[in-house]
Amino acid sequence: MTGCPVYIAGMGVVSPIGCGLDETIDSLKKATCGLGPVAPFPVLLEHKLPVGSVALEGDDSRLPRTHRLACLAADQALAGSDRAPDAIVLGSTTGGILSTEFSFEEKVGDPEQYARHALGSIGEEIARRCGCTGPVITVSTACSSGAVAIKLAREMLRCGLARRVLAGGADSLCRLTYFGFSSLQLIDPSGAHPLDRERRGMSVAEGAAMLLLTTEPSDNHRLQVSGAGLSCDAYHATTPHPEGAGALAAMQAALADAGLSAADIDYINLHGTGTPDNDLSEARAVHILFPAGLPPLSSIKGATGHSLAAAGAIEAVIAGLCIEQGMVAANVGFANVDPELNIEPVLSPRSASVSTVMSNSFGFGGNNAALVIGKAQPKPVENAKRTASDLRIVGRACLTNVGHTQQTCKAFFTGTSAKDLLEEGIIADGLSPRLIRRLKRLPKMALSLSVRTCDGLPQERMPAMVSMGTAWGALSETHDFLERLIETGQQYPSPTDFIGSVHNAPAGQIAMLLGAKGANVTTSGGDCSFEQALLSADLLTQESADAVLVVGADEYHPHFSPLFDASVRLGEKPADGGGGLLLQRGDTISGPSLSLAYYQSSRKPNGVAELIDALGGEETVSRRFGVLLVGMPAAMRSKAENQLDAFLTQSSFKGPVVDYRPLVGEFASASAVATVLAVEIVELGIVPGRLISGDDRAMHGKGALVLGFGDFLTATRIMPS
Amino acid sequence: MEKLIEELKVKIVEILNLPNVTPADVKADEQLVGGELGIDSIDVLEMVIMIEKDYGVAINNKELGAKVFATLETLAAYIEEKAPELPN
Numbered sequence: 001m002t003g004c005p006v007y008i009a010g011m012g013v014v015s016p017i018g019c020g021l022d023e024t025i026d027s028l029k030k031a032t033c034g035l036g037p038v039a040p041f042p043v044l045l046e047h048k049l050p051v052g053s054v055a056l057e058g059d060d061s062r063l064p065r066t067h068r069l070a071c072l073a074a075d076q077a078l079a080g081s082d083r084a085p086d087a088i089v090l091g092s093t094t095g096g097i098l099s100t101e102f103s104f105e106e107k108v109g110d111p112e113q114y115a116r117h118a119l120g121s122i123g124e125e126i127a128r129r130c131g132c133t134g135p136v137i138t139v140s141t142a143c144s145s146g147a148v149a150i151k152l153a154r155e156m157l158r159c160g161l162a163r164r165v166l167a168g169g170a171d172s173l174c175r176l177t178y179f180g181f182s183s184l185q186l187i188d189p190s191g192a193h194p195l196d197r198e199r200r201g202m203s204v205a206e207g208a209a210m211l212l213l214t215t216e217p218s219d220n221h222r223l224q225v226s227g228a229g230l231s232c233d234a235y236h237a238t239t240p241h242p243e244g245a246g247a248l249a250a251m252q253a254a255l256a257d258a259g260l261s262a263a264d265i266d267y268i269n270l271h272g273t274g275t276p277d278n279d280l281s282e283a284r285a286v287h288i289l290f291p292a293g294l295p296p297l298s299s300i301k302g303a304t305g306h307s308l309a310a311a312g313a314i315e316a317v318i319a320g321l322c323i324e325q326g327m328v329a330a331n332v333g334f335a336n337v338d339p340e341l342n343i344e345p346v347l348s349p350r351s352a353s354v355s356t357v358m359s360n361s362f363g364f365g366g367n368n369a370a371l372v373i374g375k376a377q378p379k380p381v382e383n384a385k386r387t388a389s390d391l392r393i394v395g396r397a398c399l400t401n402v403g404h405t406q407q408t409c410k411a412f413f414t415g416t417s418a419k420d421l422l423e424e425g426i427i428a429d430g431l432s433p434r435l436i437r438r439l440k441r442l443p444k445m446a447l448s449l450s451v452r453t454c455d456g457l458p459q460e461r462m463p464a465m466v467s468m469g470t471a472w473g474a475l476s477e478t479h480d481f482l483e484r485l486i487e488t489g490q491q492y493p494s495p496t497d498f499i500g501s502v503h504n505a506p507a508g509q510i511a512m513l514l515g516a517k518g519a520n521v522t523t524s525g526g527d528c529s530f531e532q533a534l535l536s537a538d539l540l541t542q543e544s545a546d547a548v549l550v551v552g553a554d555e556y557h558p559h560f561s562p563l564f565d566a567s568v569r570l571g572e573k574p575a576d577g578g579g580g581l582l583l584q585r586g587d588t589i590s591g592p593s594l595s596l597a598y599y600q601s602s603r604k605p606n607g608v609a610e611l612i613d614a615l616g617g618e619e620t621v622s623r624r625f626g627v628l629l630v631g632m633p634a635a636m637r638s639k640a641e642n643q644l645d646a647f648l649t650q651s652s653f654k655g656p657v658v659d660y661r662p663l664v665g666e667f668a669s670a671s672a673v674a675t676v677l678a679v680e681i682v683e684l685g686i687v688p689g690r691l692i693s694g695d696d697r698a699m700h701g702k703g704a705l706v707l708g709f710g711d712f713l714t715a716t717r718i719m720p721s
Numbered sequence: 722m723e724k725l726i727e728e729l730k731v732k733i734v735e736i737l738n739l740p741n742v743t744p745a746d747v748k749a750d751e752q753l754v755g756g757e758l759g760i761d762s763i764d765v766l767e768m769v770i771m772i773e774k775d776y777g778v779a780i781n782n783k784e785l786g787a788k789v790f791a792t793l794e795t796l797a798a799y800i801e802e803k804a805p806e807l808p809n
Contacts, residue, residue: 433741437740494767
């Protein structure tokens with residue numbers, strides 16, 4: 001065990017095999033199969049595919065289905081808890097898409113009907129319900145999201161950033177995933193039977209699970225998250241590495257994180273989706289990790305189906321239940337051993353002494369996560385602490401309507417009027433035509449930013465990890481997928497658009513291009529998506545000297561952007577773009593330093609005063625910072641202006657203030673551009689007069705502060721080297 | 722079948738957005754997937770949809786796909802065999 005223990009203080013679960021822990025235990029003990037033909041949307045096809053759906057009681061049309069599932073799980077996890085968690089980390093791939101699909105099909109033009117489309121709106125809904133005023137991080141790494149959320153929560157707790165974090169995942173069934181996986185021929189028409197010789201695919205499902213994690217010891221804790229490991233295949237957009245290299249790396253990282261060896265694992269909860277490729281590569285990986293023989297193992301997805309982002313969290317809960325109940329869960333639907341897999345899973349539920357469980361979750365983009373859930377250690381070995389050295393900025397690039405980094409800086413620093421959206425040819429300039437032949441706007445932006453951020457770096461400086469923030473994901477692919485699905489009466493959905501539509505597809509493309517096989521995270525939290533990516537990068541590199549590429553980008557889509565993003569509707573003209581930073585720790589690394597000094601909800605009382613404290617207090621702000629770059633999204637302009645006024649009054653800051661959104665444009669990842677501009681200013685040592693409608697101002701060796709106002713208060717410090 | 726092969730060449734180049742590839746570059750008897758053209762498993766899925774949509778022929782599993790998509794000739798032969806209405 002390294003670092004302080006991260007206990008599980010509460011668990012909530014909603015899945016096709018039950019709502020709540022008692023129903024879930026009962027179903028596990030009976031090996032109940034939760035798959036059936038009924039989906040929460042009309043299916044026009046003659047042959048309905050089996051799915052794992054949840055019987056949601058009542059008809060609360062106010063909230064999209066994913067939100068309702070997540071709230072149910074959150075309420076269960078927090079039941080009996082006397083105060084709100086300090087932070088929420090939630091994994092989701094669907095957000096409010098099911099509601100959006102209905103509205104899109106009906107050609108609804110009222111933005112209010114799309115108000116909870118965003119992935120980030122789920123965690124924010126839970127935060128409002130439970131009174132959490134800390135950061136809400138939304139992770140979207142496809143089918144590993146729920147497990148990645150638990151990993152990030154664990155790191156947040158271990159470095160002392162929070163003492164109680166609510167973490168988990170949620171996804172609802174929707175047309176996008178039902179027809180998308182079907183177009184990839186990854187659905188078994190007879191229902192998933194993982195590991196079986198005759199398996200033909202998965203069954204798409206829905207559900208949610210949340211875990212209240214804490215470092216506060218208590219005699220009541222029975223379980224802990226002992227370890228968690230992430231990796232990226234950097235191999236293919238959808239197909240896992242054939243030898244299971246990434247899966248193996250994630251499991252090994254989880255064991256190392258837990259300070260355990262393979263022999264300590266009593267039971268493996270496999271990812272086991274039931275697709276021929278996943279089960280084969282996972283089987284190869286576990287055979288390598290357990291050369292002396294496999295512990296009891298099973299996939300529960302023959303019973304629950306595959307609930308995508310929820311799966312990792314649901315299975316973390318089930319791992320915990322197996323330990324508490326002293327049992328191993330059955331691999332429902334299994335009949336014939338596949339000689340190629342050479343695995344005979346647990347055939348029926350049975351009693352067993354289980355102290356430590358490994359739970360796997362792998363996703364599109366080669367995003368792998370493994371968790372180790374164990375019995376609670378009675379006493380903390382170490383306290384939470386933050387010991388890592390500063391992250392240094394070793395590469396940067398940005399992209400705006402004006403062009404790439406040089407054009408953008410030249411335009412903003414010397415004065416050029418803003419232009420229309422950048423042509424895709426200019427965005428993709430320098431990328432090989434074969435590489436981008438299937439990519440639309442957002443992945444092209446992401447690849448372009450990545451290549452330019454890492455331009456000219458020696459191999460040892462190239463990133464091992466990727467952390468990308470995007471509020472809206474690949475809108476072009478999502479739109480085109482749904483449009484064709486509707487136009488063809490659900491007959492001919494595009495596999496290419498489905499693959500590209502997942503939020504983490506661009507980060508997966510980056511990993512493949514750069515060969516980045518470490519953690520690969522995509523965050524999605526509205527105007528704070530980039531800050532969430534920075535926070536994730538910080539958390540995942542606490543004990544690492546590997547370089548991490550952090551990207552923030554959002555595309556403008558003529559149909560969806562104005563419907564989804566209220567600030568876009570108020571913008572003077574369409575805008576999009578993003579920024580990339582390559583960050584690395586280590587005493588030998590030089591360059592300006594970056595740190596996310598503050599990230600809390602603006603509902604927190606005295607948030608501005610707390611923000612100033614986090615920066616070192618009133619005097620420090622003027623002494624250390626030569627310029628503020630302030631993000632005030634158009635839809636929250638008056639609220640943000642009040643927050644800025646409060647900040648300037650309370651900090652007595654008299655230096656130049658750059659209101660960057662009118663310059664960069666109204667898009668959610670504008671702060672990524674602002675952060676890159678802040679680095680340019682720090683390196684230049686001058687605040688160009690053009691930015692502040694006045695004369696050039698010397699920085700006098702001071703740093704730059706990028707502030708985000710609105711629903712959340714964020715502060716990113718850039719200090720000179 | 723010649724006509725069908727020529728028609729497929731045009732459609733494949735169009736839907737797969739293959740850079741610097743013309744219909745004439747797609748040879749009827751050469752390896753279609755994993756060869757020099759750069760056609761991969763995701764392209765196969767796009768072709769599956771196109772063939773079902775345009776010719777009414779379903780190729781709904783991987784094993785069958787591997788045989789059918791061996792070359793343009795095997796693909797055209799399969800379509801001719803299975804299509805409810807032959808495209809001449």
